[in-house]
Amino acid sequence: xxxxxxxxxxxxxxxVALFSCQxxxxxxxxxxxxxxxIDDLRPTLGVYGDPIAxxxxxxxxAAEGFTFRNTFSQVAVCAPSRASLMTGVRxxxxxxxxxxxxxREINPNTVTLPQHFAKFGYHTVNLGxxxxxxxxxxxxxxxxxxxxxxYVRPDWLGRDGETFYISEEVHKFQAIKRDSLLLLxxxxxxxxxxxxxxxxxxxxxxxxxxxxxxxxxxxATLTRLAKMDQPFFMGLGYFRPHLPFTAPKKxxxxxxxxxxxxxxxxxxxENAPNFTMNSMYELRHYDGFNHIGHPQSDYxxxxxxxxxxxxxxxxxxxxxDALLGSLIAHMKEIGIYENTIIILWGDHGWKLGDHNSWGxxxxxxxxxxxxxIIRYPNQAxxxxxxxxxxxxxxxFPSLCELAGIEVPDYMQGTSFLPLIKQPERPxxxxxxxxxxxxxxxxADGKRYMGYSINTKNYxxxxxxxxxxxxxxxxxxxxSELFDSINDPTETINVALKTEYSSIVKDLSxxxxxxxxxxxxxxx
Numbered sequence: 001x002x003x004x005x006x007x008x009x010x011x012x013x014x015x016v017a018l019f020s021c022q023x024x025x026x027x028x029x030x031x032x033x034x035x036x037x038i039d040d041l042r043p044t045l046g047v048y049g050d051p052i053a054x055x056x057x058x059x060x061x062a063a064e065g066f067t068f069r070n071t072f073s074q075v076a077v078c079a080p081s082r083a084s085l086m087t088g089v090r091x092x093x094x095x096x097x098x099x100x101x102x103x104r105e106i107n108p109n110t111v112t113l114p115q116h117f118a119k120f121g122y123h124t125v126n127l128g129x130x131x132x133x134x135x136x137x138x139x140x141x142x143x144x145x146x147x148x149x150x151y152v153r154p155d156w157l158g159r160d161g162e163t164f165y166i167s168e169e170v171h172k173f174q175a176i177k178r179d180s181l182l183l184l185x186x187x188x189x190x191x192x193x194x195x196x197x198x199x200x201x202x203x204x205x206x207x208x209x210x211x212x213x214x215x216x217x218x219x220a221t222l223t224r225l226a227k228m229d230q231p232f233f234m235g236l237g238y239f240r241p242h243l244p245f246t247a248p249k250k251x252x253x254x255x256x257x258x259x260x261x262x263x264x265x266x267x268x269x270e271n272a273p274n275f276t277m278n279s280m281y282e283l284r285h286y287d288g289f290n291h292i293g294h295p296q297s298d299y300x301x302x303x304x305x306x307x308x309x310x311x312x313x314x315x316x317x318x319x320x321d322a323l324l325g326s327l328i329a330h331m332k333e334i335g336i337y338e339n340t341i342i343i344l345w346g347d348h349g350w351k352l353g354d355h356n357s358w359g360x361x362x363x364x365x366x367x368x369x370x371x372x373i374i375r376y377p378n379q380a381x382x383x384x385x386x387x388x389x390x391x392x393x394x395x396f397p398s399l400c401e402l403a404g405i406e407v408p409d410y411m412q413g414t415s416f417l418p419l420i421k422q423p424e425r426p427x428x429x430x431x432x433x434x435x436x437x438x439x440x441x442x443a444d445g446k447r448y449m450g451y452s453i454n455t456k457n458y459x460x461x462x463x464x465x466x467x468x469x470x471x472x473x474x475x476x477x478x479s480e481l482f483d484s485i486n487d488p489t490e491t492i493n494v495a496l497k498t499e500y501s502s503i504v505k506d507l508s509x510x511x512x513x514x515x516x517x518x519x520x521x522x523x
Contacts, residue, residue, distance in 0.1 A: 030231040031377050031403055032340040033117065034331075036324070037235070039078070039129055039242040040360065041346030043069075043371045044317055052261070054254045054318045057325030058373065061344065065375025066420050067385045072431040072454055073348040073392050076360045076367035079132035080436075081347045081392065086112045086131065086140075088396030088411045090432070090515065095471060097436040097449075104137055111408070112140045113396050117233040120405040123225065127218055128211075128237030141235070146221060148213035181246050182208060198286035199245040199312040201252040206323065209246050211238050215323040219330045226336045238320045241350070243282060245312025247319035254318050257311045262303065263353035265489035268296055269364075272493055273463060273478035275442035276450070278361035295357040296443045310352045339377055341402055345392060346370035354489070363435045363452040363461045363480075364490050374420075376402055386423035389431045389454065390416055414519055430455050430510055430518040436466065449473055453511040459484055460495075460507035479504065 045055045047062040048069065074084040075091050083096035083103040087110055094110075096103045103110055114124040125143040126136055138144035181200045206212035218236055225232045240247060268277055277295040284292055293299025324344075331337040349367040351357045360367045372390065393413035400407040401415045419427055433452040439445050449466035452459065459482040465474030481495035481504055494500045510517065 029339060030121065032225075032231050032336060033122070033233040033399060033403065034340050034342045035113070035130070035233065035235045035399075036342065036344040037082075037128070037130055037237040038320055038344065038346050038371075039237065039239050040348070040350045041241060041317065041320075041371060042349035042352075042366070043346075043369060044314065045371055047373070048371060052255070052259070053314060055321040057321045057328065058344065058371075061324070061328070061342065061375055062373050062385075063383045065342070065373055065379055066381060066383075068372040068374075068390045068416070068419075069385050069387045070431075071345075071370050071372040071390045071392065072365075072368050072433055073346075073370050074433050076348040076362060076433070076435060078129075078347055082131055085345075085347075085392040085395055088113070088393060088408065088413060090393060090412050091434055092471065093412065097434075097468065097471075098438060099132065104139065112137065113399070114140045114233050114235060116396075116400070116408065117403070117405065118142070120403075121230055122233040123228060123230050124233045124235075125221060125225065126235045126237075127221065128214055128235075129239055130235035130237045143221075146217060148210070148217050151210060151213065181244060195285075196244070196287055198243055198283065198289060199308060201247065201249045201312075201315070203249040206248055206319070206326075209240075209248065209319075211240050211320060211323055212248075214238075215327055218327060222327075222331060222336065223334055226334050238323065240320050241313050241316035244286065245309070245316050247312070247315045251315040251319045251322070252311065255311055255314055257307050260307065260310050260314060262306055262310065263351075265354050265366075265491050266356055267491070268355050268357075269480070269482070269490055270492045271496065272296075272480065274444050275437050275446065275448050275463065275478075276362060276364075276461075276480065277355065277357060277443065278359060278437075279441040279443075280357055280359050281441060282359045282361075294443055295355060300356065301353065301358070306353050309358060313350070313352055341374070341376040341399065343372070343374045343395060343399065345372045345395065347392070361435065361441070363433060363450045365454065365459055365482075365484075366490070368433050368452070368454070374398075380421050381423065384420065384423050386419050386427075388419055388423070388425075388427035389456065390419070390428070391431050412515060418520075425520075427520045428518050430515075432511075432515050432518070436468070437463075448477060451511055453507055454484070455507070455510075457485055458482065458503060458507060459490065460504065460511060462508065462511060479508075481507070 044050050044053050046053050046059045047067055073081050075081045079099045080091050080096045083094045084091055087094055091097055094103050095106050118124050124141045126141045127146045131137050136145040181196055182202055207216050279294050280292055283289050348360050349369055350360050351366050354366045394416050397407045397411045397413055397415040401417050431454045435450045437448040439447050447466050448463050450461050450463045452461045461480040463478045464476055479495045480493045481500055482490040495504055
């Protein structure tokens with residue numbers, strides 16, 4: 001009897017063990033990541049309070065997610081900004097200070113955001129402009145540089161930057177390009193940079209221009225990725241509203257150009273140093289703009305030209321908004337929307353006649369303030385907003401935390417997840433940016449580095465002599481202070497006014513202390 005009972009106990013234990021083996025604890029499904037860059041996008045969006053912008057799809061994403069209303073780029077130009085946010089460290093750490101600096105050559109062992117996610121089982125895919133133009137950084141991605149078929153450039157054109165290989169064929173293509181930005185898709189990444197007209201409004205389907213063609217490829221890619229047995233990290237970089245302002249005519253028709261207000265602060269700030277503004281060389285390379293002067297000269301753009309350019313920018317933003325709406329609808333259709341973290345951001349702002357200038361490349365807030373919107377599964381505080389200070393360098397640690405993966409210990413940004421849950425809690429006391437003014441683009445032909453600190457009440461900038469070989473600052477040459485409450489468009493530099501001397505002194509100390517001293521305290 002005892003032996004029989006023992007057999008029953010053994011059998012029972014086996015059934016328990018078998019049942020336990022067959023029914024393990026279900027592992028949580030990791031969320032996908034859709035990481036969306038919109039090039040040169042300032043907060044010209046409905047959700048940011050712009051009364052002119054027609055951006056219903058971005059606004060809807062914000063209604064389903066969370067909006068950061070006071071986010072700063074670390075550098076107001078593409079390559080340094082993107083190198084910083086993609087590595088989670090600031091420009092003096094990446095040593096990427098201007099467009100020509102390549103982070104992978106400077107530090108070959110750099111681990112980027114998609115590389116980090118790949119360590120935790122993510123399949124990584126890049127479409128469009130995530131790193132700077134021709135720097136897709138194949139090391140970062142399983143699929144590094146997907147493009148619509150007609151935009152895969154011919155072998156003879158090469159892929160090593162913005163240099164044309166000189167041949168009879170290239171000259172022939174350039175001549176065609178000057179007549180229409182639609183006729184020579186392959187020669188430039190996105191309908192032509194610094195080539196031909198500065199705007200175009202062809203009456204064509206959305207997919208006729210690069211961003212629309214890329215959007216269709218993105219949909220097909222997402223359909224494929226949805227069938228994989230691992231989560232994905234997709235970097236999707238839209239090129240508009242970067243120049244040239246190429247968008248289908250229907251998006252231009254959204255706007256009455258006479259109702260688009262011109263810049264409210266159309267002059268360089270009073271008392272600004274003579275090296276604070278960029279030369280507008282980007283716009284100067286387009287047809288009809290080779291004559292434009294430096295913003296700190298007597299040059300003034302005619303009102304009709306200014307109105308066309310601003311109209312083109314708004315049309316381009318609405319075009320990308322429509323593409324995003326189509327993409328999200330597709331994600332819902334194939335069943336991946338709910339389990340995907342979507343973060344949308346601009347790499348820096350863009351002046352639309354502000355400070356007598358067109359373009360970016362200054363330390364002024366018109367170039368530093370950017371949109372940042374996130375939507376994720378089981379969204380906390382849906383539709384919420386915060387005006388606390390955040391920075392693009394915060395995205396790396398925040399996405400890691402949201403996805404439940406390890407946050408690297410060298411991050412120089414701060415996860416913003418606590419801020420989503422408590423939008424009005426005390427947060428960073430300051431945001432930090434900088435800009436390297438090279439001799440060919442400064443009004444006095446000299447080289448400087450400008451360091452910027454934004455607090456809730458003030459924006460302070462210090463300009464130094466700069467040695468790019470060693471990455472060291474020299475003598476302090478000038479400073480700028482703007483009262484962000486009473487002068488939000490930064491029209492008057494008050495740094496030398498006696499009544500602001502104590503504020504200048506205090507902000508200079510904070511600027512020297514840097515980002516570590518400005519981090520939020522844990523509750």
